[in-house]
Amino acid sequence: MDRYDPKTIEPKWQKVWADEHTWEVSNDATGKPKTYVLEMLPYTSGEPHIGHLKNYAVGDAVAHFHRRRGEYVLHPMGYDAFGLPAENHAIKTGQQPRKSTDESIEAFGRQLRRLGVSIDWTREFGTHQPEYYRWTQWIFLRMYERGLAYRKEAAVKWCPNDQTVLANEQVIDGRCERCGHLVEIRQLEQWFFKITDYADRLLDDLETIEWPPHVVTMQRNWIGRSEGAEVVFRCEELGIDYPVFTTRPDTLFGATFFVLAPEHPDVLRLSDTPEVHEYVNRALTESAEERGDEHRQKTGVPLGRTVTNPATGEEIPMWVADYVLLEYGTGAVMGVPAHDARDFEFATQFDIEIRRVIDCGELPCTDDGPMVNSGRFDGLHNREAYEQIVDWLESDGKGRRTVSYRLRDWLLSRQRYWGCPIPIVHCEKDGLVPVPDDQLPVELPDVEDYAPKGKSPLAAAEDWVNVTCPKCGGPALRETDTMDTFVDSSWYFLRYCDPHNDQAPWDREIVKKWMPVDQYIGGVEHAILHLMYARFFVKALADMELLDVQEPFARLFTQGMITRDGAKMSKSKGNTVSPMEYVDRFGADTARCYILFIGPPSDDADWQDSGVGGVHRFLSRLWTAAAEAGETGSDPDSSGPSDLLRKAHWAIDKVTRDMQTNFGFNTAIAAVMELTNEIYRQRESAPPGDVRFAVATAGSLIFPFAPHLGAEVYEMMTGRRVWEEPWPEADPALLARDEIQLVVQVNGKLIDRLAAPSTASREELEELARGSDKLAVRLDGGEIVKTVIVPGKLVNFVVR
RNA sequence: GCCCGGGUGGCGGAACUCGGUCAGACGCGGUCGGCUUAAACCCGACUGCCCGCGAGGGCAUGUGGGUUCGAAUCCCACCCCGGGCACCA
Numbered sequence A: 001m002d003r004y005d006p007k008t009i010e011p012k013w014q015k016v017w018a019d020e021h022t023w024e025v026s027n028d029a030t031g032k033p034k035t036y037v038l039e040m041l042p043y044t045s046g047e048p049h050i051g052h053l054k055n056y057a058v059g060d061a062v063a064h065f066h067r068r069r070g071e072y073v074l075h076p077m078g079y080d081a082f083g084l085p086a087e088n089h090a091i092k093t094g095q096q097p098r099k100s101t102d103e104s105i106e107a108f109g110r111q112l113r114r115l116g117v118s119i120d121w122t123r124e125f126g127t128h129q130p131e132y133y134r135w136t137q138w139i140f141l142r143m144y145e146r147g148l149a150y151r152k153e154a155a156v157k158w159c160p161n162d163q164t165v166l167a168n169e170q171v172i173d174g175r176c177e178r179c180g181h182l183v184e185i186r187q188l189e190q191w192f193f194k195i196t197d198y199a200d201r202l203l204d205d206l207e208t209i210e211w212p213p214h215v216v217t218m219q220r221n222w223i224g225r226s227e228g229a230e231v232v233f234r235c236e237e238l239g240i241d242y243p244v245f246t247t248r249p250d251t252l253f254g255a256t257f258f259v260l261a262p263e264h265p266d267v268l269r270l271s272d273t274p275e276v277h278e279y280v281n282r283a284l285t286e287s288a289e290e291r292g293d294e295h296r297q298k299t300g301v302p303l304g305r306t307v308t309n310p311a312t313g314e315e316i317p318m319w320v321a322d323y324v325l326l327e328y329g330t331g332a333v334m335g336v337p338a339h340d341a342r343d344f345e346f347a348t349q350f351d352i353e354i355r356r357v358i359d360c361g362e363l364p365c366t367d368d369g370p371m372v373n374s375g376r377f378d379g380l381h382n383r384e385a386y387e388q389i390v391d392w393l394e395s396d397g398k399g400r401r402t403v404s405y406r407l408r409d410w411l412l413s414r415q416r417y418w419g420c421p422i423p424i425v426h427c428e429k430d431g432l433v434p435v436p437d438d439q440l441p442v443e444l445p446d447v448e449d450y451a452p453k454g455k456s457p458l459a460a461a462e463d464w465v466n467v468t469c470p471k472c473g474g475p476a477l478r479e480t481d482t483m484d485t486f487v488d489s490s491w492y493f494l495r496y497c498d499p500h501n502d503q504a505p506w507d508r509e510i511v512k513k514w515m516p517v518d519q520y521i522g523g524v525e526h527a528i529l530h531l532m533y534a535r536f537f538v539k540a541l542a543d544m545e546l547l548d549v550q551e552p553f554a555r556l557f558t559q560g561m562i563t564r565d566g567a568k569m570s571k572s573k574g575n576t577v578s579p580m581e582y583v584d585r586f587g588a589d590t591a592r593c594y595i596l597f598i599g600p601p602s603d604d605a606d607w608q609d610s611g612v613g614g615v616h617r618f619l620s621r622l623w624t625a626a627a628e629a630g631e632t633g634s635d636p637d638s639s640g641p642s643d644l645l646r647k648a649h650w651a652i653d654k655v656t657r658d659m660q661t662n663f664g665f666n667t668a669i670a671a672v673m674e675l676t677n678e679i680y681r682q683r684e685s686a687p688p689g690d691v692r693f694a695v696a697t698a699g700s701l702i703f704p705f706a707p708h709l710g711a712e713v714y715e716m717m718t719g720r721r722v723w724e725e726p727w728p729e730a731d732p733a734l735l736a737r738d739e740i741q742l743v744v745q746v747n748g749k750l751i752d753r754l755a756a757p758s759t760a761s762r763e764e765l766e767e768l769a770r771g772s773d774k775l776a777v778r779l780d781g782g783e784i785v786k787t788v789i790v791p792g793k794l795v796n797f798v799v800r
Numbered sequence B: 001g002c003c004c005g006g007g008u009g010g011c012g013g014a015a016c017u018c019g020g021u022c023a024g025a026c027g028c029g030g031u032c033g034g035c036u037u038a039a040a041c042c043c044g045a046c047u048g049c050c051c052g053c054g055a056g057g058g059c060a061u062g063u064g065g066g067u068u069c070g071a072a073u074c075c076c077a078c079c080c081c082g083g084g085c086a087c088c089a
Helices: A006-019 A050-068 A084-093 A097-116 A129-145 A197-209 A215-221 A247-255 A275-283 A286-290 A341-350 A383-397 A508-514 A530-544 A579-586 A589-599 A608-628 A643-660 A665-682 A688-702 A707-720 A762-770 A775-780
Strands: A032-038 A072-074 A147-158 A163-164 A184-193 A226-235 A240-246 A258-261 A300-307 A316-318 A332-335 A399-404 A424-427 A429-434 A466-468 A475-478 A519-523 A556-559 A562-564 A605-607 A737-745 A749-757 A784-792 A792-799
Touching: A006 A097, A006 A589, A032 A050, A032 A737, A050 A072, A050 A519, A050 A556, A050 A562, A050 A579, A050 A589, A084 A097, A097 A247, A097 A579, A129 A147, A129 A429, A129 A530, A147 A784, A163 A184, A197 A215, A197 A530, A215 A530, A226 A332, A226 A579, A240 A247, A240 A258, A240 A332, A240 A399, A247 A383, A258 A300, A258 A341, A275 A300, A275 A316, A332 A341, A341 A784, A383 A399, A579 A589, A579 A608, A589 A608, A589 A665, A589 A707, A605 A643, A608 A665, A608 A688, A608 A707, A643 A665, A643 A688, A688 A707, A737 A775, A749 A762, A749 A775, A762 A784, A762 A792
Parallel strands: A032 A072, A032 A519, A258 A316, A519 A556, A562 A605, A737 A792
Antiparallel strands: A147 A163, A147 A184, A226 A240, A226 A300, A226 A399, A258 A332, A300 A316, A424 A429, A424 A475, A466 A475, A737 A749, A784 A792
16 A cells, blocks of 8 residues: 555454444443533434534544543434434335334444444434333323323414424424424314423523523523513403513503403403404414514404403403414413503504503603603602512502413424324223333334324224223223424433433433533534423433433534535535545545534535545645655654654644634644644654654544544554544643744834744843844834833834 | 624635734645646645836725724624524513
8 A cells, every 4th residue: 555545444443443342331430530422313314414424523523532531431323213304204215114214224324334433332222212212101101190291282383294283393483394384273182291390490500501602592582581470450341350461560550452362262252243253263274474474564353341450440442463472471461552562553553542651762662761650650760660560469469470481381292103102091981091111112003004194193003002991901092193203302312321221211320420411512403492302301300310410411512504505405406415425435534524624613614525635635645644754764863852843742732722622623633734734844854753753643633533544644653553542742842932033013014023032031122123124224213202012922113 | 673693815714712923824726837758646836916027015804983002803883694583462
């Protein structure tokens, strides 16, 4: 072999790692600090794409770096095998989901091995395996026992294309997150997880984790905590109390009307005129997107009834209007047109009284100011009045302080085939009966026709559906809905710790040893879905005393997308890049390095074929340098450290800092390129021992990004295995220079550069700078009025 | 509309935490040279823009101001791009 040949090198090292089980870790005590590095598990729809290459290139670099810094690293891998992505892929390719899923898993396993990713494969699993989902069901039952999983009828989001209900989180701008169809609202009985019980903790604990600020913000917004008050408006005529939620109880005296959401169950009871009927029906059939359009004119119909404003005692008119949402607050609002833009618009539209109660500028205004038209609260600052009004309402029993959230409970049931069965039996006599633990798993039966049809395809599997009730022994029916895929992925990182346990989902002590995940890596598209659900699961499981952590992912890194010619890659555009094509052509090391070199990994980046060639050239040069350095003789005595030796230590320092701080892989790789270029420039002149050291160092430093070449080069230079070596340390003595370049400036403009000893004092530097012959020319009779000296850097003469 | 990012050569990007070496590391692309019968590969030199034969000079980090001896870096206003939120009371 006389040139870099990844086709030889890569299988060679992959075989060593597989034969020697190099990346496997045990759960026994080691005395080393642990690190848990995890990439988000992939959906099993087809083959790995370029995003996966980036995901694992980043994760593997992190894992290798930590290992060589003396940590014991858990780096496992598995598959999110149930759910819409896998099932839709199966439908598209006309296969049984189980078959297409297993094929996809096979492809992932094979390709990740070809990429040389350092994974402990003994911990691998798919969430569709009965050994796994048995415990998903077990967790569901624990949730059910605690009232955290419940069934109720509600207005839910329905995707007519995927023929299933969706969680709120899966509806983006009124459309299905997966297929993009407009969702409809249906009144259905469904299963929910009571994530709302955890709203405050999900919010507060964001403080305890190191996540990208924008992801934290997204979760905050999604939880949408608002503090305010519940105020009761009474309809005297019918003797009914209507509480509303408001964040502005200080504006209560300005409430001149009252609005119910069209879905509010009392609307037709209050008024069943044809106008009201028609309005309600129209609102119900409109899509969430149409209704949510902020810019359209306000609509509404009066109900011909009144409620009493508890502050003023006045009767104010009741309306029904679709700008009020049933699911937020109480489904009813007080209308304060003077101090709320929406209410102002509505009141203007329907000629309702607008009464200012805060002196805060032009109406409508939401700013602070002194109270007016508010009885005994007049003159107070509105913030102060806020407190006093709520106190007054509380003492009168007309209201209370409260908190409202945007977060809704997680709708987890799906009317689809390919998912984890919900372990519940419907008995005519006993109602909902949980399947006993010793009968788990409730296995997903094979069915002929698994196409979505609006109800679960499992209903057709009669043998499976008809069971005896575990409680009374009478005839009963299995629950036929399956679970949302996000349930499966809400606890998989726990199972990796103890993947073969068949007595429990995990051993608490073992999980305690590994959790939390120290570095989690994945796409930002899961900012609320998966990342919120997994946090909820961990908190709920911790409350059950099954876990000792409150947060699953201590640090999160969100990678940017890879585009092609500036455009998002998609099959329909035909601009996809298959990672394996490049692995075939250039090798895994080149593909991995390129995707890290292309730019900061958190940014979106554009894939350019010519750039791949450049990275391959660099790796080839490094290999060639190693091959040639291997042939050189012994080290002649040298006087002091060579420039090449210094450069090697500079590179160690640079790469180490880039790795430790913000995932600076692009600049880390650039530093190794610089070192390699320096080796080429100096390989004739530098002492051979230094050349060998520089080449070995380059191999050692490139190892986290290009493990095969790194191992090869390091072995060529030292005969040792790089992954068994500690991460190199830069010698501070070789980082420091004896001599610095002193910059001489006049009025901040550079005029000269001089060599100066790095230890020179301010006076010596000024002396040196004054001696510059260029200074005399520049001065040209001018007068030095001030001298700025920055030790180690420059001398600046201010001249007039 | 509100909240975050971000605007640097022909391109991707460095430097931007702490203001300080003619801004532009590294890579792509380009020009030239070497090797070769030739091409590819490889090796080497050059490559921000403008003027100039040259020495050299001028202009340059979205735009306009400001602070400073000195600003890509700090401050203010504006423009543009990307992302998030958005009738949540």
